[in-house]
Amino acid sequence: MRAFVRRSDRIRRWLTAALIAAAGSAIASSAGAAPQRVVSMNLCTDQIAMLLAAPGQLVSVSDLARDPRMSPMADRAQDYPINHGRAEEIYLMRPDLVIAGQYASGPTVAMLRRLGVRVEVLPPAEDIDAIRAEIMRMGGLLGREDKAAEVLARFERGLILADSNADRGRAALYYANGYTSGRDTLAGTILTAAGYRNVADDLGITDTRSLPLEMLVMARPDRLITGAKWPGQSRGEAILDHPALARIAPETAEVTDRDWVCGTPFVLRAIEALK
């Protein structure tokens, strides 16, 4: 028993020492000079990075950032070289910081780290608080805390302007393949912020999941907000043309667009558009 206690003591001391060392090195690296060659490989981090980066600091954004269907900053992304999220091309850009989204390909991130590149992974922002945190976190990573505070202040002013206590009725989000979003998602947050009650709440749906068409019809939403159609045709999107949807929500169909994709200050435009 005593031997066990002694050994566990030793392990604890050793662990504490290791933790202090790790923390020390983390502080040292974050206190160091701001990164000079930053590559973003995710549509959402692309936008916040473009908003915050110093001139010349951001060397590449993802190819999706130039897609006007998904990116509200598609025009500005034209000024940056693009990457396709592949380890090889990103390594050849000689970045000192790579910013990836949570859903980035695991092997790519692991490969970059193995090659000695610092990779920071940011989770998607699904509500207003998370957007605030994301802006501050990106500001810290880029060494642009002042710019981040400025962008955040503008976002807060926009939120106050957008805030309305009006009850605009019950609305439903409906996407291809019959998916809907509840309150724990960015789309649900936008809907609530614009003054709607989300029918997904009544049905106990908090995340994004499939909702049978007949459940949606029975819920009788006052307004229907559907996903944007992509070029080409698909059966998954055909459900948005189902006659039953046109019957329950005539002339009130709205379409989600690029301002709905990412948790960035651009969600203010999505909220305004719903009013």
Place this chain on the structure above:
Amino acid sequence: MKPLFATLALLVAALFAISLMTGPAGIGALDGLRSLILGGDGPMPIVMREIRLPRALLGLAVGAGLGLTGAAMQGYLRNPLAEPGLIGVSGMAALGAVIAIQTGLSLGTALALPATALTGAAIGVGLLVALAGPRGGSVTLILAGIAISALAGAGTALVLNLSPNPYAANEIVFWLMGSLADRSMVHVWLALPPMLLGAALIWTTGRGLDALTLGESAASAMGVSATGLRWRLIAGVALIVGPATAVAGVIGFVGLVVPHILRPWVAARPSALLPASALGGAALLLAADIAVRLILPERDLKLGVLTALVGAPLFLHLIWKTRSGGRV
């Protein structure tokens, strides 16, 4: 034989009613029936008339069509393994439908969808009949069928992968396995008229198929025109399988299982097997479609999964019997 048809018809009617009553919205049977027939205000008539009715109607029509074409092809090719889903006819129809959808043809005219699917099915069944014919053995038929379905499957996957639409590539599963989820009356009106025409054409082949059981020379001695029979069969199968696949995807094994089970009950007479298989196919598909909604209501389990679970062991059994030389 009369009791067989009465039993099958009752079974189909009961399953059709259960299909109308099955769904996540939890509508009571009487309420549902009233709003289906009388209409009224509120969302219930919309659910019953626009969502559940087309699903039940398509289950009935597609199942009947697959059972009928399975029985007809088995009668003509004189081979129990002939089945539109397995030997590539449905696959070719799916390829036609996918091409119509992805090229935007079906946006221009809605009729382009069943028309191209029908063309695909016609090419598939035409190739099979040319390759295997009434005299071809099982091996020829199976080899030709494997080649055609592999080609059709690859073509379908290629077209969907080339699509600019991010959802299209995920729909390969639908085209290979079939589903009736969220179909509308638009699909019923697109598919039903050509399928009825095809059923009428196949109906006329009954006597010829009966004669063919005695052998080709006996059949021609009885005044059955081989060419006429072949063309009516190809056209009928294409008119049924094409539109059915265009709206419901490829659903395999229905045309294999149903004629096989019902053959002893009609004394193996093709002309009697045709209507019996149509009823049996409708019952099987309606039952499968009810089951997918009960087993995994939120996941859109594909119909082909269930029919394959029932049908594949039977298919192996048939191959086993064919291999050991016994007639099935």
